[in-house]
Amino acid sequence: MTRSSGRYVFRAYFARQRAQFGPEVAASLRQVGALMEWSSPQLVAIDIEGGRAQIVADILHGFAEAGRLVYETGKTAR
Incomplete structure (x- = not known):
């Protein structure tokens, strides 16, 4: 690696199906410019x-x- 991208990564796990809380969480994160990638119905990677x-x-x-x-x-x- 020659230099850092200056970005941060988070991982979030939903014990229940994301249908219950996922849309609210995703909307909040999108408002601040976060990128999200769901790897399962309960696990999302967040990049900012x-x-x-x-x-x-x-x-x-x-x-x-x-x-x-x-x-x-x-x-x-x-």
Whole structure:
């Protein structure tokens, strides 16, 4: 790697089918410019540029506190 992309990655897991909470979460993330890729009905990868990573983390934290998902961060930008 010659230089970092400056982007951050998160992964979110929905214990229930995404149909229950997925659309609300996806809409919130799209509003801040996040890119999402669903790898299963319950698992989504979220990509965001570095300057908006904290916003995404705050959104995910709020949904996690409400019991709607579990999330983790991927490798951080350098």
